[in-house]
Amino acid sequence: MNKFIATAAALMLAVPAFAENQEAAEMVAPSGDAEAGETLFNRQCIACHVVRDDAGEVLAGRNARNGPNLYGIAGRAIGSQAGFRYGKSLSAVSETGNLWDEEEFVTYVQDPTGWLRETLDDSKARSKMAFKVRKQExxxxxxxxxYALKPPAMDDKAE
Incomplete structure (x- = not known):
């Protein structure tokens, strides 16, 4: 009987991790043009963001530190980049466990404060990110x- 209880407990603990990995695996491939996105990233994002892989290699951007490292953002839990100090509003969103997918990312970068206010249903919510990407495309x-730099994978966990 003890083996049965131990097995059942282990399975119950594994369910949340499995569900999280399922969400990442079920993410839809992006609809945009990655090559055009690289050009745009290098024009609009590098002042504040870097894309540095787990080995420390810079894949895009400079050594910027105003914004979080964007490596592996696709499928990552919102507001969960290790070592980055998020604002209060984005930290509140991170408690929901929602993941960055194309829709959330695109809406956020077009109007960070507006997205936070709507997401949190709080007219006082503010974003530390002042820049806005003007066009949805x-x-x-x-x-x-x-996404192309590090697509979400089944075995990835939120960082």
């Missing part, structure tokens, strides 16, 4: 570029 292309 450009935001979609930037997401496609970031």
């Amino acid at each position: 450009e935001a979609t292309d930037i997401y496609a570029f970031l």
